[in-house]
Amino acid sequence: xxxxxxxxxxxxxxxxxxxxxxxxxxxxxxxxxxxxxxxxxxxxxxxxxxxxxxxxxxxxxxxxxxxxxxxxxxxxxxxxxxxxxxxxxxxxxxxxxxxxxxxxxxxxxxxxxxxxxxxxxxxxxxxxxxxxxxxxxxxxxxxxxxxxxxxxxxxxxxxxxxxxxxxxxxxxxxxxxxxxxxxxxxxxxxxxxxxxxxxxxxxxxxxxxxxxxxxxxxxxxxxxxxxxxxxxxxxxxxxxxxxxxxxxxxxxxxxxxxxxxxxxxxxxxxxxxxxxxxxxxxxxxxxxxxxxxxxxxxxxxxxxxxxxxxxxxxxxxxxxxxxxxxxxxxxxxxxxxxxxxxxxxxxxxxxxxxxxxxxxxxxxxxxxxxxxxxxxxxxxxxxxxxxxxxxxxxxxxxxxxxxxxxxxxx
Amino acid sequence: xxxxxxxxxxxxxxxxxxxxxxxxxxxxxxxxxxxxxxxxxxxxxxxxxxxxxxxxxxxxxxxxxxxxxxxxxxxxxxxxxxxxxxxxxxxxxxxxxxxxxxxxxxxxxxxxxxxxxxxxxxxxxxxxxxxxxxxxxxxxxxxxxxxxxxxxxxxxxxxxxxxxxxxxxxxxxxxxxxxxxxxxxxxxxxxxxxxxxxxxxxxxxxxxxxxxxxxxxxxxxxxxxxxxxxxxxxxxxxxxxxxxxxxxxxxxxxxxxxxx
Numbered sequence: 120x121x122x123x124x125x126x127x128x129x130x131x132x133x134x135x136x137x138x139x140x141x142x143x144x145x146x147x148x149x150x151x152x153x154x155x156x157x158x159x160x161x162x163x164x165x166x167x168x169x170x171x172x173x174x175x176x177x178x179x180x181x182x183x184x185x186x187x188x189x190x191x192x193x194x195x196x197x198x199x200x201x202x203x204x205x206x207x208x209x210x211x212x213x214x215x216x217x218x219x220x221x222x223x224x225x226x227x228x229x230x231x232x233x234x235x236x237x238x239x240x241x242x243x244x245x246x247x248x249x250x251x252x253x254x255x256x257x258x259x260x261x262x263x264x265x266x267x268x269x270x271x272x273x274x275x276x277x278x279x280x281x282x283x284x285x286x287x288x289x290x291x292x293x294x295x296x297x298x299x300x301x302x303x304x305x306x307x308x309x310x311x312x313x314x315x316x317x318x319x320x321x322x323x324x325x326x327x328x329x330x331x332x333x334x335x336x337x338x339x340x341x342x343x344x345x346x347x348x349x350x351x352x353x354x355x356x357x358x359x360x361x362x363x364x365x366x367x368x369x370x371x372x373x374x375x376x377x378x379x380x381x382x383x384x385x386x387x388x389x390x391x392x393x394x395x396x397x398x399x400x401x402x403x404x405x406x407x408x409x410x411x412x413x414x415x416x417x418x419x420x421x422x423x424x425x426x427x428x429x430x431x432x433x434x435x436x437x438x439x440x441x442x443x444x445x446x447x448x449x450x451x452x453x454x455x456x457x458x459x460x461x462x463x464x465x466x467x468x469x470x471x472x473x474x475x476x477x478x479x480x481x482x483x484x485x486x487x488x489x490x491x492x493x494x495x496x497x498x499x500x501x502x503x504x505x506x507x508x509x510x511x512x513x514x515x516x517x518x519x520x521x522x523x524x525x526x527x528x529x
Numbered sequence: 530x531x532x533x534x535x536x537x538x539x540x541x542x543x544x545x546x547x548x549x550x551x552x553x554x555x556x557x558x559x560x561x562x563x564x565x566x567x568x569x570x571x572x573x574x575x576x577x578x579x580x581x582x583x584x585x586x587x588x589x590x591x592x593x594x595x596x597x598x599x600x601x602x603x604x605x606x607x608x609x610x611x612x613x614x615x616x617x618x619x620x621x622x623x624x625x626x627x628x629x630x631x632x633x634x635x636x637x638x639x640x641x642x643x644x645x646x647x648x649x650x651x652x653x654x655x656x657x658x659x660x661x662x663x664x665x666x667x668x669x670x671x672x673x674x675x676x677x678x679x680x681x682x683x684x685x686x687x688x689x690x691x692x693x694x695x696x697x698x699x700x701x702x703x704x705x706x707x708x709x710x711x712x713x714x715x716x717x718x719x720x721x722x723x724x725x726x727x728x729x730x731x732x733x734x735x736x737x738x739x740x741x742x743x744x745x746x747x748x749x750x751x752x753x754x755x756x757x758x759x760x761x762x763x764x765x766x767x768x769x770x771x772x773x774x775x776x777x778x779x780x781x782x783x784x785x786x787x788x789x
Contacts, residue, residue: 130787195786199630202783214630222628225550227557236550239543240629268557 121174126206128167128192166192168347177321181338181355183362188344190327194218194294215290220281226270233269237284251287259283286313296327331359368500371477386492393419395499410506416466425459434481443516472518475505540632547639566647567654570606574599581719590721592750593662601718601742607648608684609709614640615688616695616705623789633782637688667752676744679767683737686771689778696789716742737763
């Protein structure tokens with residue numbers, strides 16, 4: 120069983136870099152307070168924030184997320200390589216750790232010598248290694264080279280040996296970090312099968328990978344991490360979908376940065392647009408809508424002084440920068456006599472029959488003549504998905520149904 | 530403490546494998562291999578005999594100078610090699626530290642054990658020398674075990690402290706060879722203890738290596754029991770250093786992987 124109880128891990132970015140006596144001692148003489156700062160003043164990063172979960176014995180869990188989201192840190196905390204800044208981790212059972220294959224291999228030693236060394240690093244006794252020695256060598260397909268120093272191995276051979284030793288430790292908890300992407304295809308399959316075998320033997324498995332297919336193949340439950348926080352914990356299928364959508368949204372907003380008309384002209388800093396929510400007609404917040412669905416946009420605002428007759432504009436912009444349509448308080452026949460303090464402006468669109476694509480909602484507030492902008496433009500990305508009832512999408516921007524008929528020829 | 534010892538005991542196989550690795554690596558692709566561990570103190574002994582006995586005519590308590598200096602050089606080399614290697618033991622194995630869990634103490638301990646193997650091999654030459662110079666041993670030779678235990682306690686204390694310190698401050702590894710060189714002359718290795726002025730003795734004895742080396746000489750070369758005043762003093766210094774250093778090591782241990 121593995122239990123994370125409100126676990127956080129903080130790293131200092133320049134830890135260990137600038138802390139040398141050379142810098143410290145002169146400061147100590149000049150100003151003691153400065154010396155203390157050298158030791159303490161470091162930019163900090165929360166690699167993991169408030170992790171709470173419990174993995175029952177024998178389950179296989181996947182961990183996915185972009186680079187730097189805290190996946191490896193999580194495994195390192197689990198295997199006691201590093202320790203949490205806050206919170207508590209409870210683990211019962213022996214831990215096998217595939218964070219780095221062949222960690223502890225020494226280039227000068229032969230394959231056989233390294234098997235014994237690496238095996239004991241991973242917690243096997245000499246006797247256990249002796250029993251499994253043949254199996255390990257056979258699995259790695261290295262019978263001919265086992266008495267050669269590993270410095271003469273190809274990188275593939277090196278990795279195969281590393282995996283083979285690690286895969287034969289049969290711990291109660293197995294941590295795997297991105298190791299299946301190595302080796303050729305047939306070896307990858309072999310690894311995957313070996314992990315499956317272990318999982319059948321009631322080994323608890325934590326599997327970190329960017330290969331979403333193998334996560335899907337191995338794990339029933341998946342944690343999706345983003346910036347050190349749990350974005351989603353649950354069914355693997357859902358977690359992967361979540362992750363893919365987030366990634367797409369991010370890619371899209373990066374793309375549209377260059378193409379969209381964006382902000383034009385100068386804006387006066389008289390108010391601020393706060394949180395923008397996109398909801399469906401039932402009031403549920405979401406970012407993905409079906410084509411033909413109604414869209415509700417709630418725009419939080421905060422004025423610094425009373426603004427008479429403001430105009431709210433929401434432009435719907437496609438990925439290539441084309442403005443597909445615009446909502447505009449005045450054009451839509453709504454007027455706000457005075458905006459003061461904090462509040463929310465709500466827009467309910469008609470059925471949006473945009474074709475499936477990513478769109479950005481560019482929100483801004485103007486004066487009545489649309490000459491002056493009161494605040495910085497705010498952008499929100501949404502995705503329109505295919506209408507389930509419709510089989511074909513066709514081309515264009517917007518879909519308005521037409522009805523066809525065949526007229527009798529004259 | 531007891532739990533710590535039990536934990537370390539359960540990792541004894543890894544410890545022996547790490548020691549084996551150290552030894553194998555050190556002598557891979559060398560011509561004379563393990564003989565290097567005799568060669569180093571031996572060469573120093575020859576040099577010291579030439580310089581301090583033939584040229585400078587240092588007194589040596591009535592003992593042939595080669596024997597006199599080798600008897601001190603052996604434990605000193607053990608001590609110095611241990612510290613030199615232990616200081617780098619954590620930083621040299623940073624891949625292990627950041628990728629796998631095992632009790633971190635094993636790394637400095639590995640350095641001490643490999644140095645003790647060199648010590649053992651170099652000692653065989655010393656035994657030959659004892660026969661060559663017709664030194665008759667007495668039952669007091671049994672004190673050697675006690676002295677060795679105290680030396681190991683002191684050495685591991687220093688090793689824990691220096692290895693952990695070197696993780697945060699790489700200055701340590703630069704400073705250690707220099708410190709050891711000065712330290713060697715502050716210990717009765719090339720000269721006898723009797724050369725130190727009586728008034729300075731107590732200050733001098735704060736250096737545990739002085740008491741340890743003097744005790745070795747008394748026990749082996751003179752057949753006398755060690756001076757209890759010195760040995761007790763050394764024992765307390767050694768234990769204090771060990772306790773404080775180990776505590777420092779354990780406190781720093783949880784950050785090793787983060788800052789290495």
